[in-house]
Amino acid sequence: MMNFTDFGLDVKLLQAITELGFEESTPIQSKSIPFAMEGKDLIGQAQTGTGKTAAFGIPLINKIPTSEERIVALIMTPTRELAIQVSEEIAKLARFKGTRSLPIYGGQDIVRQIRALKKKPQIIIGTPGRLLDHINRKTIKLDDVQTVILDEADEMLDMGFMEDIQSILKLVPDERQTMLFSATMPPNIQKLAQQFLRNPEHVSVIPKQVSAPLIDQAYIEVHERQKFEAISRLLDMESPELAIVFGRTKRRVDELSEALQKRGYSADGLHGDLSQNQRDTVMRKFRDGSIDVLVATDVAARGLDVSGVTHVVNFDLPQDPESYVHRIGRTGRAGKEGTAWSFVTPREIDHLHFIEKVTRHKIARKPLPSLAEAIEGKQRLTAERLLDIVQNEEYNEFKAISIQLLEQYDSVQLLSAAMKLLTGEKKDSVIELTPEEPIRAKRRKPDIRTSGRRPSGSYGYNRQGSGGSREGGSSYRGNREGSREGSRDGNRGGYSKGGYGSREGGYSRGEGGYRGNNSGDRKPRTGSNESRRPTKRPESSDV
Numbered sequence: 001m002m003n004f005t006d007f008g009l010d011v012k013l014l015q016a017i018t019e020l021g022f023e024e025s026t027p028i029q030s031k032s033i034p035f036a037m038e039g040k041d042l043i044g045q046a047q048t049g050t051g052k053t054a055a056f057g058i059p060l061i062n063k064i065p066t067s068e069e070r071i072v073a074l075i076m077t078p079t080r081e082l083a084i085q086v087s088e089e090i091a092k093l094a095r096f097k098g099t100r101s102l103p104i105y106g107g108q109d110i111v112r113q114i115r116a117l118k119k120k121p122q123i124i125i126g127t128p129g130r131l132l133d134h135i136n137r138k139t140i141k142l143d144d145v146q147t148v149i150l151d152e153a154d155e156m157l158d159m160g161f162m163e164d165i166q167s168i169l170k171l172v173p174d175e176r177q178t179m180l181f182s183a184t185m186p187p188n189i190q191k192l193a194q195q196f197l198r199n200p201e202h203v204s205v206i207p208k209q210v211s212a213p214l215i216d217q218a219y220i221e222v223h224e225r226q227k228f229e230a231i232s233r234l235l236d237m238e239s240p241e242l243a244i245v246f247g248r249t250k251r252r253v254d255e256l257s258e259a260l261q262k263r264g265y266s267a268d269g270l271h272g273d274l275s276q277n278q279r280d281t282v283m284r285k286f287r288d289g290s291i292d293v294l295v296a297t298d299v300a301a302r303g304l305d306v307s308g309v310t311h312v313v314n315f316d317l318p319q320d321p322e323s324y325v326h327r328i329g330r331t332g333r334a335g336k337e338g339t340a341w342s343f344v345t346p347r348e349i350d351h352l353h354f355i356e357k358v359t360r361h362k363i364a365r366k367p368l369p370s371l372a373e374a375i376e377g378k379q380r381l382t383a384e385r386l387l388d389i390v391q392n393e394e395y396n397e398f399k400a401i402s403i404q405l406l407e408q409y410d411s412v413q414l415l416s417a418a419m420k421l422l423t424g425e426k427k428d429s430v431i432e433l434t435p436e437e438p439i440r441a442k443r444r445k446p447d448i449r450t451s452g453r454r455p456s457g458s459y460g461y462n463r464q465g466s467g468g469s470r471e472g473g474s475s476y477r478g479n480r481e482g483s484r485e486g487s488r489d490g491n492r493g494g495y496s497k498g499g500y501g502s503r504e505g506g507y508s509r510g511e512g513g514y515r516g517n518n519s520g521d522r523k524p525r526t527g528s529n530e531s532r533r534p535t536k537r538p539e540s541s542d543v
């Protein structure tokens, strides 16, 4: 671990890093920043939630002169939400230095983007489809780009963005620095790397444990028709601060989020068929805590960093182990702990074993919480809420009436009634979700490592790859949308509990650190770029 002061960074950048509460660099940052500062091309791989964004953001901002008036850097991400988020992190890091960046993605009003481009951003963060659109309109010119970063590079390939990326990179001068980052690196990344990187440094953080140590993983065997009851009980029992529930299809996400709302949970859905405006609203509500359950397709599986996500639930098992890795990686970030549950139907047990094998992590089986446990959980939560008020002495205006009531009734009676009211009764509306087909286990051929250079096991796990055929798509591509088909090689590159020092404090960031605040631009998005649609994936987040 290093201090950020060791890298010889611009003082204003250091100031921003301090302000963000980053005390020491994470392993991927310690390893990548020096290479990046030397101008080397780079393939960077490390577990979810370990600071890859800053690993490329810091050296990037460091190298751009304040006086620069051209677009000199390009960052590509697979989804719009991620473009927004990365752009926000870059903006925070660039705050004092004054580096100008701009997110550019599908679904946002293009005229507005064109206007923003006139302010001479130095860094563009975008999704490939919309970027190409601007390139074709000549509103973005890449002739002066010196640095290109592909975040979640493997996912962009899986989404069928290869051609788009190729067309874009052809327009960038050869004399440039190119960097790829992801927690998983399938073999097909090699193709991209060979084509676009020059003698890249492979930086991968070697994990002590195969799976993310901070995520407590479990599965619950349920029948398809029990899933809704199961999720209700889990939510009641654990009352997550924030939870992300992954469903396989858009229909699933719509039905489930509606059903949860009907039952009184504060939930909302996110998938690629919503308007950008709706997507933004849902994300904002989730980040500020006005909803606590985000039901989503795999559009939310990659890269999203929302602090306070304590639980991830795979309501439907993902097709690919990589998708599993990224999904559960929405919790247990930045040194915090998290819990991930997966619902597995009896016919999917084999598929679960396959995920276990590839991720080299045994997932513990847990029983479905009983109704009694769920009720107890809810009551405990109510009691906590009450005690909170007691502790903060926020009840003065109720004192008089309480005294009056206590003259007539017994205190236990009264308190019980108050708790009943507070807990709320479960609305037992009938919930019916359209069943999803079980995922069939598919055998994949043993994988080829991302790069022959690394000793085996240096990734988080050696996965069995699909040997190139894209896993999963076939059987349900049609309506399964959302599911990210697989990247091939997964890896939780890194970082064991000890990785950040001790787990809580180790990855320390000041209290005030984060909480998705969001300086970035969040405007209603309208309009779209339908001209290019990734071939592989019905849910494109870009167009």
Ligand SMILES: Nc1ncnc2c1ncn2[C@@H]1O[C@H](COP(=O)(O)OP(=O)(O)OP(=O)(O)O)[C@@H](O)[C@H]1O
Residues within 6 Å of the ligand: 021, 022, 023, 024, 025, 026, 029, 046, 047, 048, 049, 050, 051, 052, 053, 054, 182, 183, 302, 303, 304, 305, 329, 330, 333, 334, 507, 508, 509, 514
């Ligand atoms: N050195 C650091 N100290 C403390 N917190 C950090 C540090 N670097 C990054 N973080 C914070 O850690 C969180 C996770 O970082 P980030 O989103 O970059 O992870 P990632 O490795 O890109 O994960 P994913 O694979 O899911 O995209 C963010 O909130 C980020 O601000």
Ligand SMILES: [Mg+2]
Residues within 6 Å of the ligand: 052, 053, 151, 303
């Ligand atoms: Mg990331």
